Amino acid sequence: MKKGKIYVVGIGPGNMQDISRRAYDVLSNIDVIAGYTTYVNLVKDEFASKEFYASGMKREIERCEEVLEIAKTGKTVALISSGDSGIYGMAGIMLEVAMADESKIEVEVVPGITSTIAGAALVGAPLMHDQAIISLSDLLTDWEIIKKRVECASQGDFVISIYNPKSRTRVDQIAEAREIMLKYKNPSTPVALLRHIGREEENYTLTTLENFLNHDIDMFTIVLVGNSNTYVKDGKMITPRGYQDKYGKR
Structure with a gap:
């Protein structure tokens, strides 16, 4: 056989x-x-x-x-x-x-x-520097460990892609993660909410760390949070890779 x-x-x-x-x-x-x-x-x-x-x-x-x-x-x-x-x-x-x-x-x-890569392409070039991907689902990982990872990634000024940010029964973790990030990131840090990436309902919202919880977020959303140098210009979210001085002031 x-x-x-x-x-x-x-x-x-x-x-x-x-x-x-x-x-x-x-x-x-x-x-x-x-x-x-x-x-x-x-x-x-x-x-x-x-x-x-x-x-x-x-x-x-x-x-x-x-x-x-x-x-x-x-x-x-x-x-x-x-x-x-x-x-x-x-x-x-x-x-x-x-x-x-x-x-x-x-x-x-x-x-x-991955969805974070496909979604990043939609909004520009937000992943051009060091990044971390963190799932907020605590089905397989203890929530205290997840919080530690959010804290370390924020303290290290990583661009952070958050998978599984919110479900019907798990609604508080994304707010707690935001409070952790705000300890190290500016409230005006750009955030992209990437929804239904690659499917018919595909859409995104560009907002800020301070305001992103005012928008709809579910299990089909990836929350992409910039680092201290990420900016939005002409509707594009960009994380420079150390080359910004080459082009003069943005």
Whole structure:
């Protein structure tokens, strides 16, 4: 029997224009596409001839175990994540599940474009210098650790991309994170609210650290907070990379 293989594929933010050529080729040539239901629905029309296995949120380990069982039958399987599979995606869990199994099924990780990168391109060039990506979801990480990371990144003057800023039941963490950032960042620090990146509802708002909580924020939003040199001009958010003197005063 043919030996199966697992590809853990980052499909980008959600549209076929921002999926990598490598990821597209993998999805075109495997037998089964598996993933969280929302992500499977994003690729179903494009790859309609494939088999699909979809499951709901909070079933990540079970999903990986099922993908492994499918691969053991000799099929090639793509386990998909939005953005990049190695950034808050399925790559780590899938590798751990496969390594714990004696079947020795091969797992290949295929990178993708993250939402923060796709969203940054919409608003200009806010990620030109050192940056940190922090998720405010405390499902898998203790909130005290998350707060420490926000504090350290703010103290270090990093550009900060905040994933999972707010949900229906988790509403206070984003306000607490803002108070931490205000200890080290100017209230006028530019902030981009990037929503539904790569999808039909895609939109963004440019605001400030002082005022960004006055806007709608949910789990489909990335809050991108500038550093001490980030500025907005002509509707573009820019973080200079130390070259500003080359062009004279902005």
